[in-house]
Amino acid sequence: MRARAFFALSLLAAACIVLDAHAATDTAAAPGATEPEAAAVLTARRIHTEDPAQPQVTAIAWDAQGRILATGEAKQLRARYPVARHVDAGDATVVPGLIDAHAHLxxxxxxxxxxxxxxxxxxxxxxxxxxxxxxxxxxxxxxxxxxxxxxxxxxxxxxxxxxxxxxxxxxxxxxxxxxxxxxxxxxxxxxxxxxxxxxxxxxxxxxxxxxxxxxxxxxxxxxxxxxxxxxxxRAMPARSEAYRAEALSRALAAAVANGLTGVHDMGVSREDLALMRRFADEGRLPLRIDAYADGDREALADLCEHGLYRHPAGRLEMRGVKLFMDGALGSRGAALLADYSDEPGNRGLLVTDPAAFGAAVVKARDCGVQVATHAIGDRGNRIVLDTYEHALAGQGAPPDHRWRVEHAQVVAPEDIPRFARLRLVASMQPTHATSDMPWAEARLGHDRLAGAYAWRRFLDLGVTLALGSDFPVEQVDPRLGLHAAVTRQDRAGQPPGGWLPGQRLTAAEALRGFTVDAARAGHDEARVGRLAPGLRADFVVLDRDPLAVPAAELGDLEVRATWVDGQPVHTAD
Structure with missing residues (x-):
């Protein structure tokens, strides 16, 4: 309770969240320069930084703009910054801010x-x-x-x-x-x-x-x-601006309450970006939003005409577009190479004509816009891979493109190595596997499961594996994603040993998927995803260590506080 009370007092003391208008140029102090004064030093029993230079510490210090100055041992950092505010997290564990790499606010x-x-x-x-x-x-x-x-x-x-x-x-x-x-x-x-x-x-x-x-x-x-x-x-009444603002406000509150400091929002319209921009202007964005334009429409046209967008406060940007190839497996809309096992004659739907999809991919490429495409079935994924390969072989293809396949749920095993060869990001959602496992084999048959929800196959090939939830399709809770990734079981512990257990991740790999690799998927690794000097002080305070608790308890971790830019945006009390 002492740690919680301290966080509550910190929240009152930080009623106005400090935003860094120069977040795009985050850097550590230059060697030999006068060291900036720390605004705060946080100490905790254990801090996982995801920084190879110092993977585990007991303290972090940051300046008034929310930029990390140093990480290390508590005694040393408190002595180094004697006048900084001390935030004592007690016996808690701190991890970098969790990023949902695929969601819909x-x-x-x-x-x-x-x-x-x-x-x-x-x-x-x-x-x-x-x-x-x-x-x-x-x-x-x-x-x-x-x-x-x-x-x-x-x-x-x-x-x-x-x-x-x-x-x-x-x-x-x-x-x-x-x-x-x-x-x-x-x-x-x-x-x-x-x-x-x-x-x-x-x-x-x-x-x-x-x-x-x-x-x-x-x-x-x-x-x-x-x-x-x-x-x-089209027959429904239009939503009012007040209704839309209330929806965004509730979604943001739910996200930070579950430990999210960042969201990759897939399919944001011009109108929704304007609403998010208004929230950012008013200091009402408690987390970072990487918005992806809603297909080949107005928002993409704006990016092509005006360039990639980033709000000066550093919590909202749009540098990518989210396209669609097929539907979903649960409604038998995912495009398959062969018939659905439980509905002969049905091979799913192509939501976008492949020629139109190819044109949109080339358009985004030529505008310098990152491409992310929804693909669930093996036929949908193959069309996306073929299209990406053709576009990336053409003139103007960026060398560090980080194009993404969203879901990559059912992939022909022979196509999985193409993700590595094309340097793609596999953006996958662990709880989809545990939600779909009761009926996935009925849809696909046993043989196609070899390339279904195959996280380990991707990771072992060196593919960047960015993890998310696809909320509200799944719950807005990354702890459930950690649990599903490590156990491949539902919350009741079924099935024993996990479903297709060979595709499980370790707790460290799962945490990396919600931090380092999610940040990399959004070209944000120079700002977030780790706790290291020069990066933002985005972190989550948990009651226990996700890398030490039994896997079955990962979904029960308590979020004591969520911090963004060195300020608390949610406390458990």
Whole structure:
């Protein structure tokens, strides 16, 4: 309690977070120069720095701008900086700030404002939660929900509009699947969509490019996959600026409460970047956001016209674009080289036409923009690899491009070495494996599992493995990612020994994936990811040592405090 009380006092003393307007030029003091005065020295039982020069210390010191001056032993640093404020973390363990290398802040915020359907074990439970949510929702507003997963239900089949109509005959209902790649509408929402698109626009045997309307007898059943979801969403009322700001505020608070000091936000629109920029201007960004533009649209056009973006306070930047190749495995939209084992004749969806994708990749390359592409199925990943290889062989390809494949979930084993050869980043999410393991083999068959969620195969080839969660698809909690990466088990410890245990990571490798390698994936290693002189004082205070506790306890670590730029942005109290 003494350490917690100290953090609470520190938070009060630091009501105004100090931002460094010159963060882009972070450097340690030049040799021979007068050493800057430290603003604070933090001491703890153990500090893992991820700095090869001093991997474990008991103290760090930083200046008033939040730049680390020195790391070392507590007694020496307190003597070296006698007038610096002393922050005593007691018996806690400190690690570099955790970075989620693939997430969606605005979608998390919207999910927190919608009915929470995650974990619902049946359609009846979904309806029960919706009734509770609807009782306090504004009169006449659409009922929105997030997180249903038919794989958790006894029948394991897609739901229909009729399943919702008895409870909501007149009020439109729109519910997003847990992966965000499918939506479930009631009949009132279907009528609204038909009015917006044309009376019979949803009927027939046609399908939208990159999507699928699930139909029976030519009529929509209520489920829309990938690009088809827009047919319903275009009929929904536009979100107000106040609603969007509330969503972002809630998402940021949830992130820092779980120990995140940085997020790679995949798919940020021009409008969402403007909102984040306003938060940054007002000093309301408690963590760092690496925003990736939402495909070949306005935000990418802005990068090409005006150059890569970075806010002067150092907590917001956009230097990359997030493209899409295929859908998700759970909704059978991931593009596979062969049929789904549990649905013959279906090989998934290409969300983007390969020619259009290739043009977008070359456009980004020529604008100096980092490319990151969603690819889940083995066919989707192969198309991305082929396209990257062609583009990187062309003129203007940057030597240190660090192009990324987001998810790389199911890759043909012969394609995995291409990630190393092309110097790509594999951006993967450990909890996807533990969420998908109950049904992944049914989708893929046993043989294709050889290249599924294959973290160890990538790492052993020297591929940069940046770890994240894909929140709100998974929970906004990197501790769960550490647990899944090391155990390949769910929180109940199943299956014994772990699922496909040969692909497990060590605790040190998992921590590196959320720190050093996540920072490298965003070209941020000169600022964050380690605790070393010249870098930012971004760190997390934990109750126990993630490199020493039993693997089964990694998900139970307590976040005592989250610090960014040498200031607390969250304390447990």
């Amino acid at each position: 605005m979608e998390l915020g919207y999910a927190l404002l919608r009915a929470d359907l995650s974990g619902a074990a049946s359609k009846d439970e979904v309806l029960q939660r919706l009734r509770v949510f609807a009782a306090s929702a504004p009169e006449g507003a659409w009922i929105e929900g997030w997180g249903w997963d038919q794989n958790r239900w006894p029948e394991q089949t897609f739901p229909t509009a009729a399943d919702l109509d008895a409870a909501f005959p007149d009020r439109p209902v729109w519910l997003l699947r847990i992966d965000g790649h499918a939506g479930w509408a009631n009949s009132a929402a279907l009528r609204a969509a038909a009015t917006a698109e044309g009376a019979r626009a949803l009927e027939g045997d046609w399908q939208p490019d990159g999507g699928r309307i699930v139909r029976e007898g030519g009529r929509p059943t209520g489920v829309f996959v990938d690009a088809a979801m827009r047919l319903v969403e």
